[in-house]
Amino acid sequence: MKPVRRRSRSTHSLYAKTLLCAAASLPAIAHAQVTQKDQAAAETSQDATDPVINDIVVTGSRVVRDGFNAPAPTTVLGSATLEQRGAINISEALNDIPAFTPTTSTGTAGARPFAPGANYANLRSLGPTRTLVLVNGRRFTPSVPSFGTVGANQVDLNLIPPILLERAEVVTGGASAQYGSDAVAGVVNLLLNTKFEGGKIEAEKGISQEGDNSEFRASGMYGFSFGGGRGHVVVAGEYYRNDGVGDIYTRKWGRRDTQIVANPSAATNGLPRFIISDNVRLSAMTPGGLITSGPLKGTMFGPGGSTSQFPYGDLAGSLFMIGGGIPNYGLASGVQLVPEMERGAGFLHAEYELGSDVTAFVEGSYGANDATSIGIQPRNSGNLTIQASNPFLPDAVQARAAAAGVTSFSFGRISDDIGQIRIRVKNENFRIATGLNGNVGDWKWDFYYQYGQNDYRQRQEGALINANYIQAIDAVRNANGDIVCRNPANGCVPINIFGEGSPSAAAIDFVTGDAVTRTVYDQHVAAANISGEPFSTWAGPVSIAAGVEYRREEQHTTSDAISQSDGFNQQNPKPLDGSFSVKEGYLETVIPLAADTAWARNLDLNAAIRYADYSTVGGVVTWKAGVSYSVNDWLLIRATRSRDIRAPNIFELKAAPTPTLSNINDPFTNSQVQVRQFLSGNTDLKEEVANTLSAGVVLKPFRGFQMSVDYYKIDLKDAIASIQGNGTVSICAATGDPFFCGNIIRNDAGVITRINAPYVNLGTVTTEGLDVEAQYRTSLGSGDISFRGVGTYTFEASSNYGAGSIDRVGEVGTNNSTVNPTPRFRGTFTTTYELDGFAGTVQLNYIAKGKYDATYVEGVDINDNSIPSRLYTMLSLSQKVNAGSSTFQLFGTINNLFNVSPPRVPSTTFFLPTNPAYYDTVGRNFRVGVRMSF
Numbered sequence: 001m002k003p004v005r006r007r008s009r010s011t012h013s014l015y016a017k018t019l020l021c022a023a024a025s026l027p028a029i030a031h032a033q034v035t036q037k038d039q040a041a042a043e044t045s046q047d048a049t050d051p052v053i054n055d056i057v058v059t060g061s062r063v064v065r066d067g068f069n070a071p072a073p074t075t076v077l078g079s080a081t082l083e084q085r086g087a088i089n090i091s092e093a094l095n096d097i098p099a100f101t102p103t104t105s106t107g108t109a110g111a112r113p114f115a116p117g118a119n120y121a122n123l124r125s126l127g128p129t130r131t132l133v134l135v136n137g138r139r140f141t142p143s144v145p146s147f148g149t150v151g152a153n154q155v156d157l158n159l160i161p162p163i164l165l166e167r168a169e170v171v172t173g174g175a176s177a178q179y180g181s182d183a184v185a186g187v188v189n190l191l192l193n194t195k196f197e198g199g200k201i202e203a204e205k206g207i208s209q210e211g212d213n214s215e216f217r218a219s220g221m222y223g224f225s226f227g228g229g230r231g232h233v234v235v236a237g238e239y240y241r242n243d244g245v246g247d248i249y250t251r252k253w254g255r256r257d258t259q260i261v262a263n264p265s266a267a268t269n270g271l272p273r274f275i276i277s278d279n280v281r282l283s284a285m286t287p288g289g290l291i292t293s294g295p296l297k298g299t300m301f302g303p304g305g306s307t308s309q310f311p312y313g314d315l316a317g318s319l320f321m322i323g324g325g326i327p328n329y330g331l332a333s334g335v336q337l338v339p340e341m342e343r344g345a346g347f348l349h350a351e352y353e354l355g356s357d358v359t360a361f362v363e364g365s366y367g368a369n370d371a372t373s374i375g376i377q378p379r380n381s382g383n384l385t386i387q388a389s390n391p392f393l394p395d396a397v398q399a400r401a402a403a404a405g406v407t408s409f410s411f412g413r414i415s416d417d418i419g420q421i422r423i424r425v426k427n428e429n430f431r432i433a434t435g436l437n438g439n440v441g442d443w444k445w446d447f448y449y450q451y452g453q454n455d456y457r458q459r460q461e462g463a464l465i466n467a468n469y470i471q472a473i474d475a476v477r478n479a480n481g482d483i484v485c486r487n488p489a490n491g492c493v494p495i496n497i498f499g500e501g502s503p504s505a506a507a508i509d510f511v512t513g514d515a516v517t518r519t520v521y522d523q524h525v526a527a528a529n530i531s532g533e534p535f536s537t538w539a540g541p542v543s544i545a546a547g548v549e550y551r552r553e554e555q556h557t558t559s560d561a562i563s564q565s566d567g568f569n570q571q572n573p574k575p576l577d578g579s580f581s582v583k584e585g586y587l588e589t590v591i592p593l594a595a596d597t598a599w600a601r602n603l604d605l606n607a608a609i610r611y612a613d614y615s616t617v618g619g620v621v622t623w624k625a626g627v628s629y630s631v632n633d634w635l636l637i638r639a640t641r642s643r644d645i646r647a648p649n650i651f652e653l654k655a656a657p658t659p660t661l662s663n664i665n666d667p668f669t670n671s672q673v674q675v676r677q678f679l680s681g682n683t684d685l686k687e688e689v690a691n692t693l694s695a696g697v698v699l700k701p702f703r704g705f706q707m708s709v710d711y712y713k714i715d716l717k718d719a720i721a722s723i724q725g726n727g728t729v730s731i732c733a734a735t736g737d738p739f740f741c742g743n744i745i746r747n748d749a750g751v752i753t754r755i756n757a758p759y760v761n762l763g764t765v766t767t768e769g770l771d772v773e774a775q776y777r778t779s780l781g782s783g784d785i786s787f788r789g790v791g792t793y794t795f796e797a798s799s800n801y802g803a804g805s806i807d808r809v810g811e812v813g814t815n816n817s818t819v820n821p822t823p824r825f826r827g828t829f830t831t832t833y834e835l836d837g838f839a840g841t842v843q844l845n846y847i848a849k850g851k852y853d854a855t856y857v858e859g860v861d862i863n864d865n866s867i868p869s870r871l872y873t874m875l876s877l878s879q880k881v882n883a884g885s886s887t888f889q890l891f892g893t894i895n896n897l898f899n900v901s902p903p904r905v906p907s908t909t910f911f912l913p914t915n916p917a918y919y920d921t922v923g924r925n926f927r928v929g930v931r932m933s934f
């Protein structure tokens with residue numbers, strides 16, 4: 001195999017300097033915005049010689065009035081941004097904003113069989129469940145798999161066609177007082193173009209440089225008026241297909257076999273406890289089987305039962321070793337980097353003016369995501385006990401065993417021939433809303449009712465049934481000399497596990513089955529809102545918004561009988577029935593304190609309060625207060641303080657103990673083991689509480705330029721978490737806490753066999769940092785050029801889940817389940833040039849260098865704790881062509897233009913040698929397409 005070419009330090013340095021120079025000329029981001037009054041003036045005065053930035057009015061508030069600048073930092077993504085980005089879905093564009101943590105991506109979807117292909121919004125690395133997603137200001141039915149996964153009870157952004165998006169408003173900060181539970185980290189409000197007139201069609205095709213990741217998307221929308229302009233209808237639809245990407249061995253970086261190895265002799269050999277290395281191989285299992293104990297240890301079985309000596313490498317433990325073994329074969333073998341997926345979505349909005357002051361509307365949407373991924377194969381890391389008298393055992397091995405006095409031995413096998421699980425997931429989401437809105441004098445009002453249902457179905461085909469497998473491997477000869485199961489119950493078929501390809505089809509059918517689960521989630525929402533300006537102060541009218549809301553959510557999960565008894569080797573979903581309801585009321589006001597004075601253009605106070613009565617946690621109060629101070633036309637100072645909450649969801653409250661397979665780095669034995677961890681709910685959970693502070697400035701010193709800098713700090717208490725796998729073991733080792741140590745079950749030899757992981761109100765989380773954004777647009781020759789820089793610098797990302805407060809800022813590894821990886825700095829810089837229908841965009845996405853684990857001491861805990869930075873480049877080109885009343889636009893996009901490989905960040909979660917959320921695993925990828933408007 002040719003050596004992997006590494007990009008030189010000088011190249012990375014050049015990239016970093018390029019980004020820093022760009023940031024210096026346009027100091028990166030922080031949520032600038034203009035008022036309606038400013039925008040109108042800008043649009044009126046704009047011409048080719050006097051370009052400005054076309055911004056959108058946002059308020060981050062339910063109060064909307066001319067001249068108000070929101071105190072909450074708010075970023076806007078318009079439809080043009082998605083087109084320039086060449087985004088295949090909304091989440092691709094959102095994840096370019098550094099305040100978002102890309103919890104899922106195309107590269108992680110294949111490794112997450114619960115929700116392959118799903119995409120969720122995650123602000124501030126606080127988890128998707130703490131980011132509220134709205135559609136047209138209303139809650140959207142969440143996608144709820146049957147497991148407690150990273151995106152459970154969150155909106156799958158794939159189900160909303162991007163062609164519909166008019167803009168996305170991202171409020172980065174607590175907003176529970178305005179919008180309710182879940183808005184701890186912020187709100188993503190997706191505003192759809194319900195006033196669209198005419199037609200629009202898009203189609204695009206993509207493929208990677210390796211010839212895989214073949215994808216196709218087609219979408220369209222049409223809008224028209226009727227009834228003399230009193231009525232309006234918009235319909236839209238989308239279809240998407242991706243043929244998937246194979247495992248890591250389809251990529252050069254994957255064939256380096258990078259993983260993290262536990263050093264079993266750390267106390268004596270002078271090496272760190274853990275070592276990140278290339279050429280890491282499995283040490284206790286092979287595709288045809290491996291004897292792992294006694295005099296026969298190292299006997300490896302090949303096709304047809306042939307035997308050879310297993311080549312042990314260095315630091316051979318119970319799971320990994322360096323060198324030896326089988327190259328280009330590991331736990332990630334066969335696990336797709338991108339799953340095969342197909343989805344469709346449809347949308348309808350219709351409205352009609354019943355009178356001069358009343359409009360009725362109905363809105364419906366349907367989305368379905370159908371995905372297939374390959375899960376991990378049955379695997380036993382030296383934990384099977386085989387009788388030396390097993391008749392399938394080759395005669396030569398039986399003779400060796402008899403000569404050595406061996407009656408049984410330990411055995412390891414990774415069973416590709418039994419088959420990797422094929423996981424089929426279909427997720428359907430239906431929603432319908434209807435209501436009225438209108439005016440009574442100067443007051444605006446609206447009322448709506450919404451019903452939504454998410455139907456999640458998963459089938460794991462070919463899952464190993466533990467009891468049947470143990471029964472089938474215990475083979476003997478009967479009186480007739482036939483090979484049978486020692487225990488012939490249940491129609492047992494004996495299985496030959498000595499040699500790859502040895503199991504018969506009948507035996508495979510007996511030891512495997514299909515695990516089936518379905519979750520139906522229903523959401524009912526009824527709400528009424530009113531806003532107006534009842535009186536004025538010396539500085540102008542006081543605005544008030546108020547409203548009430550009732551919401552009920554129900555979850556009903558069913559599963560097969562084998563899963564209910566934890567019979568499968570891996571996932572065993574459990575039935576669940578649960579519900580909750582909440583009654584809420586809120587009041588928000590904007591009070592002007594000064595206007596057009598010598599010391600202030602505007603000074604406004606914003607305040608909001610909400611009371612919510614949950615059937616689960618009782619009554620809770622949230623509030624928010626902020627000030628917006630426009631010193632003059634070019635300087636705005638703003639600040640907010642809020643108290644926000646997140647109530648526990650149904651799964652966190654009600655889930656029965658549900659096992660998943662996890663890789664554990666055990667510091668007590670300096671070993672690595674695969675064990676089952678059991679996630680479970682807790683009906684005693686209470687709400688999480690967050691206190692948020694933000695303060696910043698917006699600068700518009702000259703025409704065409706605007707910049708904002710915002711500081712934020714979020715303190716989350718009583719955080720709901722399930723401390724899983726390595727998190728539980730690490731806290732137990734550090735503190736000896738009886739709660740965590742009691743959740744670790746060991747056998748008589750001290751080997752971990754089970755970890756319990758109930759949800760608890762245990763943690764505190766603090767995240768603190770600085771957002772910066774700058775935009776500039778000007779003329780260049782006969783065209784226009786625009787620049788935009790967006791960056792987030794994180795000062796602190798600390799958490800305390802029982803082992804004391806640990807600041808994990810800069811940690812990009814996936815070794816800890818309690819926090820999401822948080823780079824010290826992420827930045828995006830975009831340059832766009834436009835001329836006569838042509839547009840070219842270059843986008844740079846930068847991820848600063850970091851650490852594998854912030855708690856590790858290099859040289860003691862790990863050999864190399866540093867993760868290098870990465871810079872990814874995207875190029876997009878488009879050309880508009882007018883043809884009569886229609887407009888065509890041809891476009892093309894190249895993602896990861898320089899085919900930058902991901903760094904070495906071994907993932908114990910995904911079995912991958914990198915963190916696929918932040919680092920691209922597909923490589924250079926091409927998309928071409930056409931848009932037509934008529």
